[in-house]
Amino acid sequence: MTCEEFGRVLPELEGDHLNGEREEHLKTCLSCSGLVSDLNAISAEARLLVEDQEPSPRVWNCIAIALRQEGLIRDPEVPALLAGSRLRGWRLAWLRPVAIALVVGAALFLQLEHIPRGAPVARQAATSTPVLRTDGVGQDSAIDADEVQLLNLVASRAPAMRAGYESDLRAVNAYIRDAETSVRNNPNDGIAQQYLMNAYEQRAMVYEMAMKRALP
Amino acid sequence: MRPEKSDLTDARKSQGNRLTEAEAIERAKQGDEEAFEVLYRLHKRRVYSLCLRMTANTAAAEDLTQEAFLQLFRKIATFRGESAFSTWLHRMAVNVVLMQLRKKGLPLVSLEETMETEEESPKKEPGAEDIRLAGSINRLQLEQAIGDLPPGYRMVFLLHDVEGYEHNEIAEMVGCSIGNSKSQLHKARMKLRELLKTSRAEKATQP
C-alpha cells in the first residue's frame, strides 16, 4: 500500500480497527503513522475542550421577560383552574392582549365615524380612547403593570431615558393592538400575521434595551 | 452519542440547597420562575460555548443561546424523561444554530468542500523536520485554529469531535451524506494539523 492509497482511505477509517495492509503500512511508514498520531491527538484534545464561556446576564433577563410575556412563568396565586388548564404557553399569553384589544376595538368602533379617512388609527386611539384598566395602572391605557415596573427600573438608573422608553412602549403597543385586530379580522391574511410578528419583535427589542439600561 | 461532558448529573444539586435538575424540570412545567433559572444556570455554559464556537461571534452566540433556551422552555411540558434533559437541550441548541445559519444563507457545507477532490496524502520531504503534535497540543491554540477553519469544516468538526455526534446524526442535521460528513471531518482535522504546525513553527522562530 502506498501513502497515497492510505491517504485515500484514511477518512473512512475513523473508529475502525486498522487491519491488514493498512496496519502494515503504518508500521513501516513514519509519515503516515505520524499523520494518524497527530489527527488522533487533535481529536482527543478537542474532546477535552471545556465549556468555560459565560453569556452575559442580559441573556437570562431576556429569557425571563419572554417567558413572562408568553405566560410560561406563572405567579403562585394564579387560580388552579388556569394553572392546570390546557391553555398553555402562547395561548395563555394571548388572552390578556386579546381582551384588551377587544375592549379597545369596541371603543374604536364607536369612534370610527369621527376619524377622518386615512388618519393614523393607532395615534387616534391612544389619545381619544383612554380605557380604564382594572389592574390599578390608572390612566396609562397603553402600558400595563409589568411595563410600568420596567420603566421604574430604568428610571432608577437612567432617569432621563424613562420618557423615551415609555413613548416607545406606547408606540409598539399600539402597533400590536392594530396588528391583532387585523389578524382577528383576517385570520388567513399573511400580511396581517407578518405585521403582528413584527410588532412583537419591536416590543421585545424595547424590553431588551430597557432591561439593559436597568441593569447595573 | 458519547456520555455528556458535563459532570452535572440529575442527582446533583445545582447550587447549595437549591433544586435538583429533576425537581427543577417538574417545577418549570408548573411555571416556577426559579426552576427555569436553575435549569438555565445548569446548562448555560455548554449551550453558549457551543453557539460561540459555531458562530465565532459573542452577540450572535448570546442571541442563539437565548433562542435555544426559549424553545426548550416552551416545550418543557412535553419532556417525559426518555432521554437526558441535557441531551435534549443540546440537540435543540444545535438545531437553533443550524437554522440560523440556513436562514442567513450561509452554506453549512460549502460547494467546494462537497466536491470530490483527491485526498491529501502526507507529503514526503526527505530530510524535512517532522513536527509531531501528539502530547503537546496547546488548548488555546486549538481554539484559535478551530476559529480559523472554514465554516463547513468547523461545523462538522465541532459536531463530531467536540460535541460527540455520530456521522449519521451529523448528516441528518446538516443535510449531507455520511460520506460527506466523514470527508469534511478529515479535511477539518488536516487543516487544523496544518494550522497548529504553522503556529508552532512561528513560535519557534520568535526570539
Next chain:
Amino acid sequence: MEHRETLAKLVVAVLFAGTVVASAETRQEFRFKVHHRASVSVANQFGPIWVKPSSGEEVVVTAVLHSDKVEVDHTYSLNRVSITSHLLAGADADSGRVEYQVSVPADANVTLHSATGPLRAERLHGDVMLEGNTANVDVRDLIGGHVHIKTLNGPVTLTNVSDGHVEITSVGGDVALNSVNGPLVHVNSTSGRIVYDGDFGGGGEYSLMTHTGDIEATAPSYASIDVMASSTQGKVENDFLLQPTHTSLAAKAGNAFAGTMGKAASSVRLLSFSGKIHLKKR
C-alpha cells in the same frame, strides 16, 4: 484701568476653566494582535464609536474619556476583543462620555452598543451589529458582511452596502438606504420613515415594513422586481407600469398595487399599516 483689570481677570478665569476642562479629559490607546475573522465588541453608554479598517492584523482602540467618572475596561482572548465603558458613581451623560475610534481588520466581526452614539462603521466586510437608543447610525461601504441594526429612535443611514444580509429594526428612527443591495434586506419600523434609493438588485428579498411611517422607494426604470405594496389605512402611489401578477393581494386603487418589472429577479414588499407608500422612478 479698573475695566482692564476686570477684563484681565475674566480672561484668566476663562483660560483656567478651559484648562481644567481640558485636563479632565484623558486619552487611552489599546492595541491587540488578532487573526483574521476576529470578533470586536465595543459597549459605550454615552458617546460615539467610529470603526474603520486597519492596515494589519491588529485592533487599535483610541478612547477619549471626558472625566474620571468613567473607565474603559477591556478583555482579550482567543481572537476576541471586548471594550466596555464602565460608569462610576455619579457619572452622567456628560461626565460618562467616551469617544472611541477603533481600527479593525476589514474581515473582523464588529458589535457596537451605544445609547447616544453616534455609531459609524465603514469599509468593512465582516458582520456588523449595531445597537443604539437615540444613536445616529451611519454605515457605509460594507461589502459581503451581514448588517444587523437595532435602534429605538436614532436615525439609520446605510450607503453602498451590498452582498450581505441587512436587517434593521427601528421603533421611531427614520431609515435611509442608499445603494443597498443584497440577498436579503429587511426593515421593520414602528413609526420611522423608510427611504430606499437603489436598484433592488442582486435577486434578493427586500421587505420594508412600518406601522405608521411612510415608505418612499426610488428605483431605476431597468429595475428587475416583483413588487407588492399595501397600506391598510394610507395611500399608495406607483410611478411604474407593472406587469400584473397572480396574487392574493386585492389590488385596491389607492391602497395597494402589485406587479413585475423586467425579469422580476428581486422580490420587493412595501408595507405600511397607516403610512403612505410611493414607488418612484428615478
